[in-house]
Amino acid sequence: MTNPEMPEMPGTPDPAEAPMVPQGFAPMDGGAPVPPQPVAPVQPGMPAMGQPMPPQPGMPPMGQPMPGAPVTGAIPMQPMMQASAGQQPVNMAMYQQPVAPSAGDQVIGKVVEMYKAVWKGETARAIDMLSELRNFWIIALATLSVVVGFVMGFTRSRFSGALNADLLDSIGEDSSYLDGAYQNTYLGFGIGKTIGIILAGILVVALVYVARAYAITLVAKTRKVEYSFSDAMNLIGFAFMPVVLVYVLGFVLALIPTSGAVWAANMLIAGGMYPLILLGELLTYVAFNRQKRFNKSIVVPHVALSAAAVLAAGIIWQIAKMIFGF
Numbered sequence: 001m002t003n004p005e006m007p008e009m010p011g012t013p014d015p016a017e018a019p020m021v022p023q024g025f026a027p028m029d030g031g032a033p034v035p036p037q038p039v040a041p042v043q044p045g046m047p048a049m050g051q052p053m054p055p056q057p058g059m060p061p062m063g064q065p066m067p068g069a070p071v072t073g074a075i076p077m078q079p080m081m082q083a084s085a086g087q088q089p090v091n092m093a094m095y096q097q098p099v100a101p102s103a104g105d106q107v108i109g110k111v112v113e114m115y116k117a118v119w120k121g122e123t124a125r126a127i128d129m130l131s132e133l134r135n136f137w138i139i140a141l142a143t144l145s146v147v148v149g150f151v152m153g154f155t156r157s158r159f160s161g162a163l164n165a166d167l168l169d170s171i172g173e174d175s176s177y178l179d180g181a182y183q184n185t186y187l188g189f190g191i192g193k194t195i196g197i198i199l200a201g202i203l204v205v206a207l208v209y210v211a212r213a214y215a216i217t218l219v220a221k222t223r224k225v226e227y228s229f230s231d232a233m234n235l236i237g238f239a240f241m242p243v244v245l246v247y248v249l250g251f252v253l254a255l256i257p258t259s260g261a262v263w264a265a266n267m268l269i270a271g272g273m274y275p276l277i278l279l280g281e282l283l284t285y286v287a288f289n290r291q292k293r294f295n296k297s298i299v300v301p302h303v304a305l306s307a308a309a310v311l312a313a314g315i316i317w318q319i320a321k322m323i324f325g326f
Contacts, residue, residue, distance in 0.1 A: 107133065115242070118283070127287045130238050137230060140237025141209055149202030151247040151254075155265055156197055158254045161316025162262040179286055186257060193324070200320035208313035212236050215287065215305035222296050222301045235287055239280040246272035279308070 032081040110133055116124035130136065187194050220227035246269055253265035285302060 026157050058164065080183065105137070107136075111136065111139075114238070123283070123286060124239075124290065127290050130234060130287065131291070134230070137213075137237045139231030140241050141206065141233065144237070144240060145202050145206040147244050148198075148247050149205045150198050150204075151195060151251045151269070152201040153196075153198030155250060155254045155262070155269065157187045157189040157194040158262045159266055161186045163188065163261040196324040200317075200324050204313060204317050204320055207316055208238075208309070209233075211238055211309035211312055212306065215309040216284070218305050219298050219301045221289070223292075223296055223298060225294065227292060231291070235284060235291075238287065239283040240277070243276045244275060246276060269298060271280065 040090045110129060114126045116131075117129065189197065210233075213229060213236045216232035216235060217227050217229055233326070249272075250265040250269040253261050253268060255261075285298075288302070289298070
């Protein structure tokens with residue numbers, strides 16, 4: 001309702017309807033020009049609008065990682081996390097993945113478990129485990145040859161030294177007329193000859209091993225059954241590896257520089273070797289039969305060919321003694 005006493009006021013134009021006039025230009029209706037708006041000053045060190053940020057002191061260029069920062073996708077493993085006041089530090093080791101055992105550790109574990117089964121009377125399970133160790137014969141051949149051959153040569157030289165020591169003790173101080181070889185009271189054969197005996201022992205033991213394995217394959221052929229040479233090598237290694245324990249104990253005793261220790265070492269080897277060899281022969285026969293299930297008995301060919309292999313090894317040993325002179 002219009003008050004007649006009040007003059008009419010011009011209406012305020014709607015901003016949406018008002019024409020847009022650039023700064024510094026006069027409007028179309030001839031009005032006064034629009035003054036330009038002041039621009040906010042740019043602070044020093046700040047880029048203009050649309051320009052990239054300049055690198056700051058101590059900061060890498062844009063797009064590059066911070067020095068010491070972890071690589072994208074990698075999770076750094078910290079031994080301990082910083083804990084707040086009153087809290088126990090968190091050990092990050094418990095969150096690490098367990099390390100998988102190496103192939104060597106797995107093989108050693110299976111070998112130990114196999115002989116544990118033999119000790120517990122579970123021979124059938126031990127024989128089944130042997131089939132899983134395809135290259136066990138490499139370990140067995142190297143161990144038996146080196147350990148048995150080395151200890152054989154070393155203890156023979158030590159035994160000769162013990163005899164020299166006993167001879168010198170019985171003679172007393174008047175031993176100048178004895179040959180110089182009798183003065184060796186530790187290694188009776190001397191270092192050079194002892195090394196030759198050790199090498200001969202290693203060679204002979206390796207040849208005995210191979211000969212026994214070859215005899216096993218011949219036994220299988222007499223019954224028209226195929227049995228690979230590697231399986232035969234595995235079988236001989238499985239059967240005779242326990243002999244190594246006696247030789248290792250004998251070697252430890254032979255190291256003691258007394259005649260009594262050397263005699264004890266020889267008695268231990270001689271007394272413990274034959275029962276373990278008998279055990280090996282039984283394991284060979286039982287495992288061979290279980291693996292192939294022969295229709296006919298293999299007792300006769302097995303005994304005959306095994307004896308032939310041992311005889312051949314004895315001949316080789318005598319030849320080695322003549323060559324090395326011990």
